[in-house]
Amino acid sequence: MDVLEWLKLGFETAFQWHNLAFAFFGVLIGTAVGVLPGIGPVSGVALLIPITSSITSSLSPTEAATSAIIMLAGVYYGAMYGGSTTSILLNTPGEAASVVTTLDGYQMAKKGRAGAALSIAAIGSFVAGIVSLLGLIFLAQPLSKLAINFGPADYTSLMILGLCAVSGLAGKSMTKALLMTALGLLVGTIGIDSVSGIARFTFNQPSLYEGIEFLTVAVGLFALGEVFKSIIERDYIHGKAVKVNSILPNRKELKDSIPAIFRGSFLGFLIGVLPGAGASIAAFFSYSVEKKVSKTPEKFGTGMIQGVAGPESANNAASGGAMIPLLTLGIPGSGTTAILMGALIMYNVQPGPLLFEKNPEVAWGLIASMFVGNIMLLILNMPMVKVFAKVVETPPKYLLPLIVAISVFGVYAVRLTLFDLILLVTFGILGYIFTRFDFPVAPFVLALVLGTMLEYNMRRALTISNGDYFYFFKEPMSAVFLIIAALWIIVPFVLKMKGKKLIINEEG
Amino acid sequence: MKATIDRGFACVFLVIGLAFIVGSRSYVSTSYGSQVGSNVFPTMLGVLTIILSIKLFIETFRYEKEDVVEKVDFDYKKFFIILAATFAYCLLLRPLGYVITTFLFLLIGFQTIERGKTWISVLIALIVSISVYYIYVELLNGTLPKFPVWLDFLN
Numbered sequence: 030m031d032v033l034e035w036l037k038l039g040f041e042t043a044f045q046w047h048n049l050a051f052a053f054f055g056v057l058i059g060t061a062v063g064v065l066p067g068i069g070p071v072s073g074v075a076l077l078i079p080i081t082s083s084i085t086s087s088l089s090p091t092e093a094a095t096s097a098i099i100m101l102a103g104v105y106y107g108a109m110y111g112g113s114t115t116s117i118l119l120n121t122p123g124e125a126a127s128v129v130t131t132l133d134g135y136q137m138a139k140k141g142r143a144g145a146a147l148s149i150a151a152i153g154s155f156v157a158g159i160v161s162l163l164g165l166i167f168l169a170q171p172l173s174k175l176a177i178n179f180g181p182a183d184y185t186s187l188m189i190l191g192l193c194a195v196s197g198l199a200g201k202s203m204t205k206a207l208l209m210t211a212l213g214l215l216v217g218t219i220g221i222d223s224v225s226g227i228a229r230f231t232f233n234q235p236s237l238y239e240g241i242e243f244l245t246v247a248v249g250l251f252a253l254g255e256v257f258k259s260i261i262e263r264d265y266i267h268g269k270a271v272k273v274n275s276i277l278p279n280r281k282e283l284k285d286s287i288p289a290i291f292r293g294s295f296l297g298f299l300i301g302v303l304p305g306a307g308a309s310i311a312a313f314f315s316y317s318v319e320k321k322v323s324k325t326p327e328k329f330g331t332g333m334i335q336g337v338a339g340p341e342s343a344n345n346a347a348s349g350g351a352m353i354p355l356l357t358l359g360i361p362g363s364g365t366t367a368i369l370m371g372a373l374i375m376y377n378v379q380p381g382p383l384l385f386e387k388n389p390e391v392a393w394g395l396i397a398s399m400f401v402g403n404i405m406l407l408i409l410n411m412p413m414v415k416v417f418a419k420v421v422e423t424p425p426k427y428l429l430p431l432i433v434a435i436s437v438f439g440v441y442a443v444r445l446t447l448f449d450l451i452l453l454v455t456f457g458i459l460g461y462i463f464t465r466f467d468f469p470v471a472p473f474v475l476a477l478v479l480g481t482m483l484e485y486n487m488r489r490a491l492t493i494s495n496g497d498y499f500y501f502f503k504e505p506m507s508a509v510f511l512i513i514a515a516l517w518i519i520v521p522f523v524l525k526m527k528g529k530k531l532i533i534n535e536e537g
Numbered sequence: 538m539k540a541t542i543d544r545g546f547a548c549v550f551l552v553i554g555l556a557f558i559v560g561s562r563s564y565v566s567t568s569y570g571s572q573v574g575s576n577v578f579p580t581m582l583g584v585l586t587i588i589l590s591i592k593l594f595i596e597t598f599r600y601e602k603e604d605v606v607e608k609v610d611f612d613y614k615k616f617f618i619i620l621a622a623t624f625a626y627c628l629l630l631r632p633l634g635y636v637i638t639t640f641l642f643l644l645i646g647f648q649t650i651e652r653g654k655t656w657i658s659v660l661i662a663l664i665v666s667i668s669v670y671y672i673y674v675e676l677l678n679g680t681l682p683k684f685p686v687w688l689d690f691l692n
Contacts, residue, residue: 218582430650468546
């Protein structure tokens with residue numbers, strides 16, 4: 030079947046009424062997650078996994094996986110739409126990818142153009158969403174066809190590449206990021222070894238036989254960690270939102286922002302495809318590009334519409350682009366996509382080249398639903414901008430304890446054990462301590478998700494090669510991946526030695 | 538200050554690396570049909586962790602003097618109340634049931650973060666705990682801890 034036929038199948042799946050509902054609630058919750066400060070896309074997606082898994086429990090496994098991933102992906106790109114709202118109205122970004130939007134967005138709001146900034150952000154996000162989807166459609170099949178010939182050695186090296194890419198760009202210190210990756214992989218070895226069936230590091234505790242559940246860890250590190258941080262650092266007292274007047278941009282604003290939107294979309298998509306470089310880097314890059322091409326770069330920071338249009342398009346395009354390595358190669362490039370991958374694995378759906386062959390309805394259903402979801406988001410965000418501006422003012426007094434309650438509910442509903450609840454709180458505390466001292470948590474979660482597969486493929490490769498470790502360099506694809514992986518670590522290191530400032534990915 | 542903290546972290550990671558290496562020594566070195574046993578991967582990672590923690594330790598000596606962890610006005614009181622409440626919530630979830638513990642946790646949480654408007658807090662906590670329980674258990678057939686035996690008539 031060719032792409033269009035698959036896409037038709039995808040739309041048939043996406044237009045089933047329950048999937049429409051899942052997409053709608055996904056993007057709605059996503060927008061709210063983006064709008065609410067203190068809860069970002071990572072924690073939003075992590076929190077919703079248990080809830081989706083209980084809602085979808087009456088469906089067949091594949092259908093459940095499709096609906097769940099439609100909803101969770103909706104939260105992801107929905108958050109990119111919503112993130113701009115707080116940046117513009119409050120001067121506080123709702124999530125890391127909208128940090129640069131504050132620079133010009135808030136200035137525009139102060140000049141009474143908040144509505145215009147918000148609607149341009151929504152239009153830009155929409156265009157970017159469609160651009161990245163087109164990229165996804167045309168790249169997905171060729172990439173997965175290429176990846177289907179990968180042997181265990183290639184996979185091992187590809188996963189190492191993914192881990193290096195994320196560690197190379199996460200956090201202020203690469204050593205710390207790599208340490209967190211190693212720790213994540215180590216924690217991943219706890220439990221019954223899938224190759225030999227031996228229980229490792231379990232101390233004869235039955236609760237450890239299944240290993241440390243990724244869901245519990247993710248919810249703890251991201252959602253609880255953020256709540257604890259907000260409370261202990263008094264990070265929740267925030268100002269009043271700027272009032273939104275007319276939501277329509279005027280002709281000049283529209284004319285100025287169209288090229289910025291397209292530049293942002295393409296740039297964001299390309300950056301999103303790269304593992305490790307997520308939406309926040311894309312937004313940052315787009316802002317500097319806009320500043321470079323502008324005839325009046327000195328006016329940036331005083332309320333230039335391009336400074337909103339470019340980055341907001343870029344972060345949305347990046348979140349779409351990030352789906353490509355996840356779906357076609359099975360390698361998530363960021364914290365959020367790692368969690369999406371963990372969710373798919375929970376449903377017994379393995380992302381990667383076989384996804385398009387074994388579960389085309391999941392892959393294409395998701396792609397088609399992203400079209401639908403982006404249209405829903407545009408409709409939600411244009412006329413309802415004023416409603417979301419009110420959501421911004423949700424008192425943290427109620428929000429923070431509710432996030433804790435949702436975390437506990439979610440973990441208990443899926444795991445049903447006291448052990449996991451204690452683990453949840455422990456990882457919440459750890460999550461705060463780690464971020465406080467610049468140990469990035471995203472590489473840890475990514476390593477935990479990839480750990481089992483990495484070990485499995487490595488051992489298969491070594492079995493094929495009779496224990497020859499140079500096998501990874503003898504296979505051509507594998508060698509290429511390892512070289513890129515090494516470069517990813519060495520290049521930033523060299524640049525840092527030369528005293529260059531690096532941009533780091535704060536998306537998580 | 539920052540250097541001291543990071544040295545502490547380096548030591549902790551070093552111990553973790555060592556522990557995994559020691560722990561994996563007891564697993565057989567080869568499994569059936571395979572050259573590599575269950576001990577290889579954890580041992581490799583343990584070694585990697587040790588190398589990286591030593592690297593971090595060395596790096597701390599190159600920190601600039603002014604490179605300090607930013608000072609934050611910590612709110613220990615509220616944090617520890619919320620933390621204790623969360624632990625109590627988890628431990629009492631089964632004995633007391635979902636609705637009671639969630640209601641109490643939310644009420645304590647709301648009032649800890651900001652005193653006042655008690656009735657609104659009670660109302661929100663009540664609505665959330667009861668509606669989550671009934672929607673999840675009755676409509677979605679999920680499992681959550683029921684009311685305790687002495688309140689059996691509510692089950």
